[in-house]
Amino acid sequence: MPTPFWTGVAMLVCFLGGIAATFTWGIGADNAVLDIAIGVPTMIGSLILGSWIAGVEFGQNTLRRVLSTDPRRTRLVLVKLATVLIIVVLVTTVLMVAGFVVYSLTGSGHAAEMDSGFAVRILCASLITNVTYAVTALALTLLTRSMAGGMTITFVFFFVLDGLLSLIPKVGDYTIGVAQTDIDLAIRQQPEGIFETTATNETSIAVVVLVGWLIAFTVAGIVRTVRTEVK
Secondary structure (H helix, E strand, C coil): CHHHHHHHHHHHHHHHHHHHHHHHHCCCHHHHHHHHHHHHHHHHHHHHHHHHHHHHHHHHCCHHHHHHHCCCHHHHHHHHHHHHHHHHHHHHHHHHHHHHHHHHHHCCCCCCCCCHHHHHHHHHHHHHHHHHHHHHHHHHHHHHCCHHHHHHHHHHHHHHHHHHHCCCCCHHHHCHHHHHHHHHHHHHCCCECCCCCECCCCHHHHHHHHHHHHHHHHHHHHHHHHHCCCC
16 A cells, blocks of 8 residues: 555644744744645545545456446445545545644744634544545545556646636636635635635635535436446
8 A cells, every 4th residue: 555655644744843943933924834734734645545545446347346246336335435535534534633733832932823723724624625636536436446547646636737727707706716715715714815815706606606616516426437348
């Protein structure tokens, strides 16, 4: 299991980097260290984990063996989905709680102090983001039937394609990235994001859009899994 192992190592290194950073510069404005040392690494880690859980049998050519034990393909996808959700939520929560405690101590020599209320909002926002990335990566990996392919397409989708789609008048207001931004700002109770992004739609609309995207991705992944012949 090299992929999840090295993903975990990378997140741990980033966490330790946060300790060094808070010793040197403090926690930063708006508990910035939680976003930088934990939020971003767990976001990328969630994407990688989602692809790995969906595609591990493709890389090892063991899907036929797995289905011979239990041929219910829809159940297999749902089990994978539940597994990745549990791991993502657990790891994100544990690291955020640990970061709040540890960084509060290591950054105590500086003026800025950790805001517990805002830390909770950062945790909630990170959970939404990480679940979104993990579910999308899992579904796109099932569609491509390749762990590497699914991971690559997910990165391209979030960091290139989604941004291009958001530029289309009207249609761009309902992309997954715009929905994520709207929900993130609502949770954090901030008027604008890190790149001066502002909310586009009401939070209720953003939730419907985001859930709709995730359901569409998941259903497409299930259909692909059910209809494709196992080699």
